[in-house]
Amino acid sequence: MNKIAYSAFIAFVASLLTLVSVNALSESEREDRDDAGLESITLAELAEHDSAESCWKAIHGRVYDITDYVPDHPTEEEVLLEWCGRESTEGWDNKRPGVPHSPRAEAMLERYLIGRLVDDTGEPLEPGPGEPTGAMPERQAEEATSPAQDERLARALLGLPLDGHYRGVFIDRGSIQVNITFDLRDGHIESLAYRYLAYRGVDYLALEEGDELYPVMLQHRQIAERLEGAPITRIFALYEPASLVDDIDGYSGATLRGAKVISAIRDALNRGVYAWP
Numbered sequence: 001m002n003k004i005a006y007s008a009f010i011a012f013v014a015s016l017l018t019l020v021s022v023n024a025l026s027e028s029e030r031e032d033r034d035d036a037g038l039e040s041i042t043l044a045e046l047a048e049h050d051s052a053e054s055c056w057k058a059i060h061g062r063v064y065d066i067t068d069y070v071p072d073h074p075t076e077e078e079v080l081l082e083w084c085g086r087e088s089t090e091g092w093d094n095k096r097p098g099v100p101h102s103p104r105a106e107a108m109l110e111r112y113l114i115g116r117l118v119d120d121t122g123e124p125l126e127p128g129p130g131e132p133t134g135a136m137p138e139r140q141a142e143e144a145t146s147p148a149q150d151e152r153l154a155r156a157l158l159g160l161p162l163d164g165h166y167r168g169v170f171i172d173r174g175s176i177q178v179n180i181t182f183d184l185r186d187g188h189i190e191s192l193a194y195r196y197l198a199y200r201g202v203d204y205l206a207l208e209e210g211d212e213l214y215p216v217m218l219q220h221r222q223i224a225e226r227l228e229g230a231p232i233t234r235i236f237a238l239y240e241p242a243s244l245v246d247d248i249d250g251y252s253g254a255t256l257r258g259a260k261v262i263s264a265i266r267d268a269l270n271r272g273v274y275a276w277p
């Protein structure tokens with residue numbers, strides 16, 4: 001009985017394997033057939049689509065029109081735009097040095113397929129003239145930065161603020177008036193707080209309800225709340241504090257020195273990341 005069950009099991013596994021291999025075969029055949037039916041595109045034609053208005057890329061011998069996808073890519077658009085109109089296999093296979101895109105990204109790419117790359121005589125070009133794919137040369141691999149470092153370098157090169165913890169101050173005539181701390185994540189402000197807030201010898205953070213200047217402290221707290229989760233560019237709204245702060249107890253926007261807070265935040269950005277996230 002056991003023997004029969006065992007034989008049945010072997011037969012079942014064998015038929016499964018046959019199914020898998022037949023399927024694999026037909027998939028590769030399908031790929032070949034599809035490629036032959038694809039429109040032929042030369043490097044010169046590819047090169048005409050080198051901008052955000054029309055962005056084509058050749059990857060592993062196939063050409064993709066990814067114009068519509070550029071704004072959705074999970075990086076700054078510049079990362080993709082610099083490859084438009086070019087043989088991009090190297091960028092595709094090394095989204096970070098030595099790290100190819102995921103199978104999910106691969107599946108996504110198929111939606112944008114428009115043709116196959118050919119040379120001037122119509123012969124397929126795979127993957128591209130003289131461009132290696134996959135593994136990097138050994139020396140380059142040794143010098144490669146970690147993914148986190150690489151992301152930071154890329155943002156630094158593009159002049160974008162880096163994710164991290166920031167601290168900055170506004171000082172007037174030798175005394176600190178605003179000392180601020182916040183986190184930046186994907187260009188958005190998080191956990192903005194005052195480490196020190198003072199004017200003419202009054203420590204606002206030590207004020208209590210009922211104190212004459214207490215409403216001004218509340219206004220600053222509101223600024224922090226309203227900037228939470230906002231893109232860093234939102235700090236410029238502080239030049240018109242009334243757009244961020246409710247008027248409290250008759251204290252006007254004039255009492256609140258939004259410009260000082262902007263200054264402290266920009267000071268923090270100029271100093272650079274105080275601590276990595």
Ligand code: HEM
Binds near residue numbers: 075089095100102
């Ligand atoms: C050839 C130029 C390209 C470069 C240099 C590039 C670079 C990058 C980088 C730096 C990331 C973020 C790194 C990370 O995974 O954390 C990324 C992620 C991603 N990219 Fe690209 N990309 C390119 C083209 C494309 C194209 C054409 C598509 C799809 C049509 C695509 C889809 C994705 C997706 C879905 C992710 C999320 C992570 C993943 O699934 O691998 N990319 N890419």
